[in-house]
Amino acid sequence: MLPKSVREGDWEHVPVVVRRAWERCCQQRHWPLVVLGDKGVGKSVFAALAYCDWSLGSAHFLTAATAASMLKTAETQGIELPDVQYRMTDQALLRRWCELAGLLVLDDLTNGLTFSTATKALWRIINERADRPMIVTANGSPETIAEVLGESLADRLAQGTVLLWPGESKRPPAGRVLVVE
Ligand SMILES: Nc1ncnc2c1ncn2[C@@H]1O[C@H](COP(=O)(O)OP(=O)(O)OP(=O)(O)O)[C@@H](O)[C@H]1O
Ligand SMILES: [Mg+2]
Numbered sequence: 001m002l003p004k005s006v007r008e009g010d011w012e013h014v015p016v017v018v019r020r021a022w023e024r025c026c027q028q029r030h031w032p033l034v035v036l037g038d039k040g041v042g043k044s045v046f047a048a049l050a051y052c053d054w055s056l057g058s059a060h061f062l063t064a065a066t067a068a069s070m071l072k073t074a075e076t077q078g079i080e081l082p083d084v085q086y087r088m089t090d091q092a093l094l095r096r097w098c099e100l101a102g103l104l105v106l107d108d109l110t111n112g113l114t115f116s117t118a119t120k121a122l123w124r125i126i127n128e129r130a131d132r133p134m135i136v137t138a139n140g141s142p143e144t145i146a147e148v149l150g151e152s153l154a155d156r157l158a159q160g161t162v163l164l165w166p167g168e169s170k171r172p173p174a175g176r177v178l179v180v181e
Contacts, residue, residue, distance in 0.1 A: 002048050002061055009045035013170070018046060021163045030161045032126070032134035036141060037165025043137040047105045050135060057102025064109045064136075067097070068121035098128035109138035110148045119149050126156055134160075 011019065018035075025033045035043050051061045062070075071090055073079045078087035088096070097104050106125065126136070136157060138145055141164075146154035 001066075002051070009042075009049055011049055014042060014046050014049065015166055017166060018042075018163060021161065022046075022050060025161045026133075029131070029133075031131050032129070032136050032157060032160040034157045034160060034162045035135065035137045035165060036145075036162065037139070037167075038169060039139055040169030040171030041165045041167055042170050043165060044107050047107055047135045047137050051103060051105050054103045054133075056133075058100065059103040059105070060097055060101050061105040061107065062097075063111075064106045064122055065111065065118065067106055067125060068118040071121040071125065094124060094128050097125060098130075098132070101132075103133045103135070104129055105135045105137075107137050109136050110140060110144055111138075119153065122149065123153055123156075126153060131160075 022033065025031065035046065037043055048061060051059050070079055071093055074088055074093045075090035078089060079093065080087055084096075104125075106122070109122070126134075142154055142158060142162065145157065
């Protein structure tokens with residue numbers, strides 16, 4: 001599911017260096033595009049804009065935690081999706097995301113991975129998707145990915161294009177701080 005924030009997102013607010021990296025990645029097919037940066041800089045909005053504009057075949061936008069959880073469910077009991085007539089196995093789901101899709105977005109790679117099989121699931125997805133169009137976003141640095149998900153996954157991702165997002169959070173402040181005296 002797309003983040004709500006994409007509704008207010010537009011390409012003009014994506015830094016030029018990021019837009020250029022995206023164009024270069026599409027032209028040179030140096031996949032995956034791994035977008036790393038601080039919280040709130042605009043990674044998910046950028047990935048969602050790229051997903052919405054994608055015209056070369058089907059595109060899927062998933063948080064990494066959702067993708068890992070869906071794959072686990074498919075593996076143990078099969079999974080039903082609204083647009084698929086049959087209960088999918090993990091193999092069928094991997095085929096859908098990794099072989100048949102034009103673009104796969106895995107958002108928030110280092111967040112919300114709450115069960116131990118997540119790394120295995122992400123490894124399967126990222127490995128199968130290999131050199132095809134894929135955007136992966138994560139908070140932090142390449143070292144953070146290695147710490148959270150292991151050296152081998154970090155190394156696999158580093159084979160593509162790694163973009164370090166410049167700048168600071170664009171997220172508008174939410175909520176209020178009340179000072180009671
Ligand atoms: N291209 C854009 N156009 C307009 N607003 C934007 C854009 N990019 C980011 N923003 C604003 O900044 C907020 C944070 O963006 P986003 O959710 O993409 O950050 P993020 O880098 O994915 O953060 P996190 O690491 O916490 O997931 C958005 O909710 C939106 O208000
Ligand atoms: Mg995000």
